[in-house]
Amino acid sequence: MxxxxxxxxxxxxxxxxxxxxxxxxxxxxxxxxxxxxxxxxxxxxxxxxxxxxxxxxxxxxxxxxxxxxxxxxxSPNNEYYVHDSVSNYSTLNSSKNAEINSLLEKCSPKELDLIIKFIKVILPYLGTN
The missing domain is CATH 1.10.260.40 (lambda repressor-like DNA-binding domains)
Incomplete structure (x- = not known):
């Protein structure tokens, strides 16, 4: 039943x-x-x-x-999710950090906000969580 x-x-x-x-x-x-x-x-x-x-x-x-x-x-087993976890950004190799920083430095504040939203939206579709 x-x-x-x-x-x-x-x-x-x-x-x-x-x-x-x-x-x-x-x-x-x-x-x-x-x-x-x-x-x-x-x-x-x-x-x-x-x-x-x-x-x-x-x-x-x-x-x-x-x-x-x-x-x-x-959450089962106290799993962590993207917004809860410590960023892995600092563990990237330095050349990737430099490339990302170089690209981001060229962006306006409005463009940076858009990039942040875009990253947050695509993460679940990349299989990273």
Missing amino acids: AKNINVDTKSIGQRIREEREKLNLTREEFAEIIDLSDYYVGQLERGERQMSLPVLINVANCLHVSLDYLIFGK
Whole structure:
């Protein structure tokens, strides 16, 4: 016999909002990345809607968090995720550091903000987390 499980959509939505804000993404930017309307994302963040499993997976990947964390508020085995971990940037060899710094020095503050957002968005698709 199946056991009924209550899903706490408000807590899930709160975690989605917190993680989105950690990435400095607006609701509109986040919605565009995961191919949903910002209205629907707002409903999810307020706990007014439940999402399908594919949407939940897409949200978790975009936010760099586990499904366990989104659903239950905890990560299995205390795993770390991109926004929690210490940057590996300092471990790159010095020639790569110099090349990256040289490129970034040529950017305006607005371009740097865009680069930061871009990096945060593509990381889950690179298999680095």
